[in-house]
Amino acid sequence: MKNDSIRIHWLLGSSSQRRQAILDMLGQTYHIRPSHLDESFAKDYPPEKQVKLLAEAKAHAVYQQLQEEHFLIPTPNHQPWWIVTADTLVDLDGTAIGKPSDANEALATLMALSGRSHLVWTCIAIYDLKNHLLVSETDCAKVTFANIQREDFVRYIATGEPLDKAGAYAAQGMGAQFIEKVEGDFFTVMGLSPRVLWSLAKRIGYQEPLFSTFKS
Numbered sequence: 001m002k003n004d005s006i007r008i009h010w011l012l013g014s015s016s017q018r019r020q021a022i023l024d025m026l027g028q029t030y031h032i033r034p035s036h037l038d039e040s041f042a043k044d045y046p047p048e049k050q051v052k053l054l055a056e057a058k059a060h061a062v063y064q065q066l067q068e069e070h071f072l073i074p075t076p077n078h079q080p081w082w083i084v085t086a087d088t089l090v091d092l093d094g095t096a097i098g099k100p101s102d103a104n105e106a107l108a109t110l111m112a113l114s115g116r117s118h119l120v121w122t123c124i125a126i127y128d129l130k131n132h133l134l135v136s137e138t139d140c141a142k143v144t145f146a147n148i149q150r151e152d153f154v155r156y157i158a159t160g161e162p163l164d165k166a167g168a169y170a171a172q173g174m175g176a177q178f179i180e181k182v183e184g185d186f187f188t189v190m191g192l193s194p195r196v197l198w199s200l201a202k203r204i205g206y207q208e209p210l211f212s213t214f215k216s
């Protein structure tokens with residue numbers, strides 16, 4: 001029988017519903033603490049470096065918010081209290097593509113992605129509030145788009161789905177219709193890989209997979 005008394009207290013430093021859905025899928029319970037980070041400081045770095053800088057800066061921003069609120073971990077407490085943050089960018093020939101600012105930019109991005117491959121980088125950061133330890137890991141997947149007509153992208157943009165997604169599409173949503181193949185971890189494209197999350201958890205001393213034993 002496994003010890004089910006350990007429960008990770010996640011503070012999810014993200015407003016992304018996709019990241020919430022992935023923690024839900026893993027049966028994790030969490031509090032949402034968006035970082036509200038101004039991401040512009042990282043824009044001149046290559047995509048791989050940007051996602052790392054941004055995921056780590058989001059974790060620091062949430063930590064700072066907690067400090068300003070004089071947040072204290074309830075004691076005695078032997079359970080992990082972790083801030084988790086992530087950042088995702090599309091990389092087209094070395095150029096980072098984030099979320100589109102409007103429908104025109106979304107269309108230009110999707111036209112540029114059509115009929116070819118691009119990379120998607122996601123970095124996840126965990127800040128261990130008890131041991132004051134920050135770990136992060138960056139992962140990359142390659143996505144190939146089919147040849148798509150401009151009018152079909154225009155129809156897609158009208159759904160609103162692309163507007164809050166890096167690269168102006170959602171691989172887990174209606175945008176899946178444009179995708180010929182994904183090489184690598186699909187969840188990295190979606191913005192939070194359970195495999196990477198567990199790998200980070202192991203690095204800070206939590207060996208068991210992230211299952212829930214607290215389902216009601």
Ligand SMILES: Cc1cn([C@H]2C[C@H](O)[C@@H](COP(=O)(O)OP(=O)(O)OP(=O)(O)O)O2)c(=O)[nH]c1=O
Pocket residue numbers: 013014015016017018019034035086087088089090099120164165166167169170171172189190191
């Ligand atoms: C490529 C791709 C991105 N995305 C999303 C994941 C992220 O939410 C978003 C990239 O923007 P991010 O800046 O990584 O995240 P966010 O601004 O949505 O949320 P927060 O900073 O509060 O964590 O794009 C998908 O949902 N599906 C996809 O296929």
